[in-house]
Amino acid sequence: MKVVVSGYGVISGIGKDIGETLKNFSPAEIEPEAVTVFDSELKNPVFEVKEWPAEKYSTGQRSASLLFHALGEALTSAGLKRDLKKYRIGICIGTTVACQLNDIGFYENYKKNGLIDNNSLNRYLNGNLAELIKVRYGLSGPALTVVNACTSGADAIGTASLWIKSGLCDIAIAGGADEINKVPLAGFASLNNMSEERCRPFDKNRAGLNVGEGSGVVILETEDHIKKRNCHSDIVLSGYSTATDAYHLTAPSPEGTGLKKAVRNSMKEASVTGDEIAFVNAHGTATRDNDLIEGQVIGELIGKKIKFLSTKGYTGHTLGAAGGIEAVFTILGLKKKWIPKSHGFRDFDEEIGISPVTERTEIEKNAAMSTSLAFGGNNTVLIFKRQEN
Amino acid sequence: MTMYISGLGMLGIFGKGRDELIKAVKDSRTTESYEKLNVDLKAAKNKKLSSKMRRADRFTKMAVYSVGDAVENHETEEFNLRETGVILTTAFGPHNTTFGFLDELITYGEKNVSPIKFSHSVHNAAASYIAQIFNIKGPVTTVAQYKFPVVHAITLARSWLENKLCENVLVCSVEEKGNVFDAAVNQKLKISDNNRLKPINFSEAGKAVPAEGAVSFLLTSAKIKSSCCRISQCGFNSCDFLSTDCYIAGADGIPPDQTFYKKITSNPKPVCVFSPVYGSIMTGTAFDIGIAVLILNNYCGYNDYIVNQAASSCLQPKKITCVKSDCCNDFAAVSLETL
Numbered sequence: 001m002k003v004v005v006s007g008y009g010v011i012s013g014i015g016k017d018i019g020e021t022l023k024n025f026s027p028a029e030i031e032p033e034a035v036t037v038f039d040s041e042l043k044n045p046v047f048e049v050k051e052w053p054a055e056k057y058s059t060g061q062r063s064a065s066l067l068f069h070a071l072g073e074a075l076t077s078a079g080l081k082r083d084l085k086k087y088r089i090g091i092c093i094g095t096t097v098a099c100q101l102n103d104i105g106f107y108e109n110y111k112k113n114g115l116i117d118n119n120s121l122n123r124y125l126n127g128n129l130a131e132l133i134k135v136r137y138g139l140s141g142p143a144l145t146v147v148n149a150c151t152s153g154a155d156a157i158g159t160a161s162l163w164i165k166s167g168l169c170d171i172a173i174a175g176g177a178d179e180i181n182k183v184p185l186a187g188f189a190s191l192n193n194m195s196e197e198r199c200r201p202f203d204k205n206r207a208g209l210n211v212g213e214g215s216g217v218v219i220l221e222t223e224d225h226i227k228k229r230n231c232h233s234d235i236v237l238s239g240y241s242t243a244t245d246a247y248h249l250t251a252p253s254p255e256g257t258g259l260k261k262a263v264r265n266s267m268k269e270a271s272v273t274g275d276e277i278a279f280v281n282a283h284g285t286a287t288r289d290n291d292l293i294e295g296q297v298i299g300e301l302i303g304k305k306i307k308f309l310s311t312k313g314y315t316g317h318t319l320g321a322a323g324g325i326e327a328v329f330t331i332l333g334l335k336k337k338w339i340p341k342s343h344g345f346r347d348f349d350e351e352i353g354i355s356p357v358t359e360r361t362e363i364e365k366n367a368a369m370s371t372s373l374a375f376g377g378n379n380t381v382l383i384f385k386r387q388e389n
Numbered sequence: 390m391t392m393y394i395s396g397l398g399m400l401g402i403f404g405k406g407r408d409e410l411i412k413a414v415k416d417s418r419t420t421e422s423y424e425k426l427n428v429d430l431k432a433a434k435n436k437k438l439s440s441k442m443r444r445a446d447r448f449t450k451m452a453v454y455s456v457g458d459a460v461e462n463h464e465t466e467e468f469n470l471r472e473t474g475v476i477l478t479t480a481f482g483p484h485n486t487t488f489g490f491l492d493e494l495i496t497y498g499e500k501n502v503s504p505i506k507f508s509h510s511v512h513n514a515a516a517s518y519i520a521q522i523f524n525i526k527g528p529v530t531t532v533a534q535y536k537f538p539v540v541h542a543i544t545l546a547r548s549w550l551e552n553k554l555c556e557n558v559l560v561c562s563v564e565e566k567g568n569v570f571d572a573a574v575n576q577k578l579k580i581s582d583n584n585r586l587k588p589i590n591f592s593e594a595g596k597a598v599p600a601e602g603a604v605s606f607l608l609t610s611a612k613i614k615s616s617c618c619r620i621s622q623c624g625f626n627s628c629d630f631l632s633t634d635c636y637i638a639g640a641d642g643i644p645p646d647q648t649f650y651k652k653i654t655s656n657p658k659p660v661c662v663f664s665p666v667y668g669s670i671m672t673g674t675a676f677d678i679g680i681a682v683l684i685l686n687n688y689c690g691y692n693d694y695i696v697n698q699a700a701s702s703c704l705q706p707k708k709i710t711c712v713k714s715d716c717c718n719d720f721a722a723v724s725l726e727t728l
Contacts (some may be wrong), residue, residue, distance in 0.1 A: 020663060041499045099512060099533040101569075107491045110569055116576045125577070128535050131627050142625065144541050147482070147512035147533045155530055164547040183490060186499040187507030241554070244475075246520040246528040250508050258526065375508060376517030 002223040003161045004233040006171075006386065007078025009070040010328040012315040013047025013246035017073050022332065024312065025340035027361065032198055032210045032316060035064070036037065037180055044194040046180055047316030060123045062213070063098035065131055067177035070215035071133065074173070078219040080233050090141035090169035092160040093129040094152025094176035096278040096320040099145060100181040129177055141169040145321070150283070150374035151242070152176050153216060154382055158240035160220050161170025170225045175217035175324030178180035182321060185211050191250065197225050199317075201284030201342060202291045202356050204349040209285045212316025216324030218331070234329050238367070239270030239383030250332070250375050251289050258379040259371070263301045266381040270367065274302040278365035279339050283328040283373045284310020284356070285317050290373055295352035298371070307363060308383030309356045313343030323372040327382055330370040334386040338362050377388075390551050392543075392618040394725070395468065396559075396607030398458025399679050400451060401665075401667045402426050402600045405433040406458055407683060414680060414689045419665035420598040421584040426668055427566055428601055428631035430454075441522045444505055448483035449515040452563045453602035456519050459559060463523075467613050474527040474555035477516040478542035478562045480535050480671030485567040515563060527555035537713060538562065539674035540721035543608070543623050550610045558608045562672035566601040574599050578643055586665045589650055589696045595642040600668020603627075604675035612728065618685045621708070622724035633724060634706035635684075635691065636659045636660045637677040639713030641669040649714035654697040661694035674713050674723070681709040681725045 008018070014030055015021035024030055032045030049066065058065050075081055099109075106120035126132070130143040142163060146156045153176020160172035181258050188194050188211060194206040218237075224231055243261035245253035252259070267273070280298055284291055290311075298308055311329050318325055333339040342356030366386045399406065400425050402654065403413035420426065433454050442450055463470045487510045493502040508514060513531040520529050528549065534541050539562050546558035574580055574597055581587075581596035588595065609616065622629065640650055641664035654660050667676040683689050687705060707727045714720040 095426050101484060102487055104491055107488060116573050121573050131536060146531050149511050149513050162552050166548040166551050186494055186502050190502045190504040192505055242528040244520045246524055246526055249514060249517050377511040377623045
């Protein structure tokens with residue numbers, strides 16, 4: 001059964017929609033800056049979503065606001081703006097921050113005064129992203145929030161595709177959303193994983209990540225179903241695989257065990273060889289370990305001449321949203337037939353053995369891979385194909 | 390697709406393992422009879438597993454101990470643990486560790502927090518421990534859901550098996566208790582002041598008795614030696630209500646829209662409620678499924694837990710359906726049958 005991508009939408013530090021994202025991929029002059037959405041002792045640059053239309057922002061629900069922004073664009077592009085209730089629609093969304101009650105004001109108030117702030121509590125209890133969408137649109141299919149750290153968004157898309165194949169729904173809303181929050185910011189700083197400048201994925205002198213925020217959403221459905229709606233899509237989600245390293249809580253397996261398995265299985269499912277893959281949109285966080293292992297695995301399994309990039313130099317690491325945002329970027333690459341330069345990369349790393357693209361690059365082949373790695377040893381791979389009309 | 394429950398592990402306020410749950414059910418233990426509404430991790434301790442979890446939090450330990458029991462026969466059984474998938478399901482995750490990290494932020498500032506606390510506060514830390522300790526290399530996913538977290542996880546497991554992502558799936562449900570959440574529950578829902586849980590009490594608003602625990606199932610797509618029942622149905626808002634011998638309703642004092650429970654208790658089939666044995670837990674459906682497995686295999690009865698007066702009795706059920714309703718009158722159902 002073919003699962004097609006009938007719509008997609010995105011918001012991140014590089015742009016508030018598809019058009020702005022594509023425009024800003026070219027000059028790529030948006031610079032990360034110190035966080036402004038809350039007071040912080042940390043001055044490491046981050047990629048915030050700025051100049052957000054006020055009417056689109058729900059106070060205290062930043063991740064949800066980002067999600068609904070991207071979802072609106074995705075539904076419009078899928079031709080699904082109205083009458084959603086008449087379809088069997090499942091919802092699967094990945095996140096990290098939105099599922100935790102990591103509200104410092106709430107906690108301080110409880111500690112000092114023993115008081116529970118109802119507003120904060122309600123925001124949390126009403127903030128489960130998949131359930132929020134289900135309630136807002138009155139949908140009846142399965143609704144699941146995936147919390148696999150940085151593979152959450154990619155796993156949510158993969159999970160939704162499985163639901164469709166299993167007949168649990170005809171259409172699925174899937175992707176990821178995450179906001180910049182003090183907990184991951186301080187957490188990554190404690191791990192010495194944050195760069196003091198724009199991150200440099202796969203660069204010899206890479207010095208850590210920039211935290212980012214945003215949301216990427218795709219609409220999936222069966223090919224038969226989209227035909228019934230008299231719509232069309234030329235993008236197919238043709239491979240999904242996920243495997244764990246079973247190695248360490250925060251570090252990837254030095255042999256890339258789980259990533260290799262996920263890459264191989266996804267290629268098998270998609271029936272593609274390394275030669276048939278146009279490009280890889282890599283996770284590429286610009287941390288020492290991630291890029292080393294990921295680069296080596298891509299070179300070994302796809303080929304040393306593969307065109308690949310990391311978009312973290314444009315968006316920062318958007319955590320649970322990353323897999324969703326990067327799936328949309330991968331789809332854009334296939335549709336527009338070009339990928340932007342891997343921003344931040346300058347110096348070849350012999351240990352990694354392959355280099356990402358250093359300029360806007362035209363692509364011709366019809367398959368592309370998006371890889372995601374996460375704390376906990378999760379490795380997830382999505383393969384999209386462009387089919388000719 | 391039919392799935393088989395081929396391993397079962399659990400710990401809760403009643404103790405650890407199926408024997409202690411059977412005893413609690415037979416003795417008609419209820420929440421007000423327990424000294425504490427926390428899991429006794431010292432009693433649950435397993436030296437072999439504990440040595441691999443020196444830094445792990447309480448949430449992770451509960452998860453790992455329950456998985457340990459569910460796969461205790463894996464060296465002799467004909468399933469491949471290495472190619473097993475893991476789905477950890479929870480409503481609130483390791484919130485005590487999250488609050489511990491917030492404590493560090495408040496006390497020491499952003500530049501001096503513990504990386505260990507941070508990495509353990511991530512929701513998928515427990516699943517990662519499970520994979521590492523049991524050397525599981527299949528897909529590993531953590532889901533956080535308020536509505537029907539257990540049934541969503543089982544549904545996902547079925548999709549994994551149908552689409553051959555792995556050969557077997559371990560579904561592990563975990564919820565922990567903590568002071569902040571107890572205060573929040575009390576403010577939102579009201580906690581019972583005598584630890585008495587009165588489910589299916591349509592005359593007054595329910596009161597919760599927050600508890601904690603973990604349940605793990607090993608789900609296989611084929612019947613193996615350790616298979617103890619099969620899951621014949623699993624889904625949302627649809628159920629073949631006529632064909633079951635007995636229901637286990639997930640009413641647990643956390644007030645849902647009671648329409649569904651009113652409807653089901655007017656059914657002539659027996660409806661049982663076991664939440665007084667394990668407490669108010671968002672992932673309580675997992676305990677209900679565990680108890681259904683025990684009843685189907687004749688380890689314990691259910692007569693003392695029937696809540697509908699019009700019930701016809703069925704001495705040894707062959708099919709039990711576990712149902713859970715939410716505040717919007719939606720429901721989830723899992724049907725289990727004897728082999």
